[in-house]
Amino acid sequence: MNLELPGLGGGWRVCTPGGIVPAGEPIPLASAHGRGGIFRVGDMVLRPYRRGGFLRHVNERTYRSHLRFAAEHAVHRGLWDSGFPTVEPLGYAWRPCAMGVEGVLITRLADGQVWPGRWDLSAERASAIRDGVASLCDWGLWSPDLNATNIILPPEGGALFLDWDRAAFVPADTDLWTRYRNRLHRSLRKLGAPKEAYAIMEAERHP
Template identity: 30%
Template sequence: MEGRHWREGRVRVLHDTALAQPPAHWWFDPAELERRSLVTGRGGGRGSVVFFRVPDAAGGRPGEGSRDEPPQWVLRHYLRGGTIARALGDRYLWQGLQETRPWQEWHYTARLYDEGLPVPRPVAGRVVRLGPTYTADLITVRVPGARSLDENLGGQGVSEATWRAVGACIRRFHDAGHWHPDLNSRNILIDPKGEVWIIDWDRGEHRPESATDWRQANLQRLKRDLEKRLRIRERWVYSEACFSALLAGYEGARPR
């Protein structure tokens, strides 16, 4: 896939050339999306994620909906975490356009998509420069009917076969050299067909083939997340056997 960008004053927008027209400003405005009755839901920390129906002006591409569900997109506003968020909130230090979070994530996700890996297709990214800082947003395609592993484990849980599928999916990315900086249960999706997707590739990296220790570190990060949520969630359908099944899927997966 190819990207193109435009600039208008303080605003820079990068988008998929498959769109019928360049993104409008209001595509990145949750209030305007609400006013146009396009919002279908919200999620993410502090309401930073908005799900909405694809605007008619976008021409229906990219965004493959199911037969029973029209295509939707996901708007995510970048928010800082930790103590630095108290000082900067949603602002990031400007170090050049190519170094901005949505520019890097859009291009990296496009690379994963082109490699045939299970990631949502990136649609558009926006940067609004504010002197030495900027704010940022990213729009991606919503995987039809998908629920996060987190949602599933907070409900009825998932089968051993699904745990194996999660492991096999992670192995596909690892074999291709892709490291996810925040591999956790919220960033793993399972669609109605049982297919597994990995989302939110902000700060993702391609690691050299000569280095392999990062693979186990990545898996252990996910394990720590799952065990932490077992301690803090009132309902969390997870046990050591679940992660053993994930590892079995990971070890049994063969490079594609």
């Protein structure tokens, strides 16, 4: 069924529990990635899939099939159901585009500030970030898009982790802690973070 999504036009095939379709006035949200195009609709967030890096200049939004969106939602749903600190996944939508498809991730709105907007973290916040990464390591889940802008600091404390596109399970002997530390440090360098931010991910995994 072809449906309308607020702020994104029509022709969408929406895959959500119970067939829930976002409806209402779309409110643009600032994107931590600087690419924009994210909308709030009521208590939902619609985030169109966009390529980063060099590829965004060649093919920003067209993908081969909707299976990539379905895979991210499945991983995200599994994390949420396991009690991992992330935003609530509600589903995804896709529609034909050029020689492929484009997609939208649908999640529940969560209050908070992205980590780069608040470098002066308390010990509790720092521990929440380390604990989240440690859990991903324990599960053997590698998320290549995990960076500082994908970590939200809710007003009540803790940390929420976002963006599970291309996340996949890896062999048990993979040193994921080092991978995640290097990935986060790379994003911190790009953001010009203070040296205190690097201490969040210690040289060795904490107990």
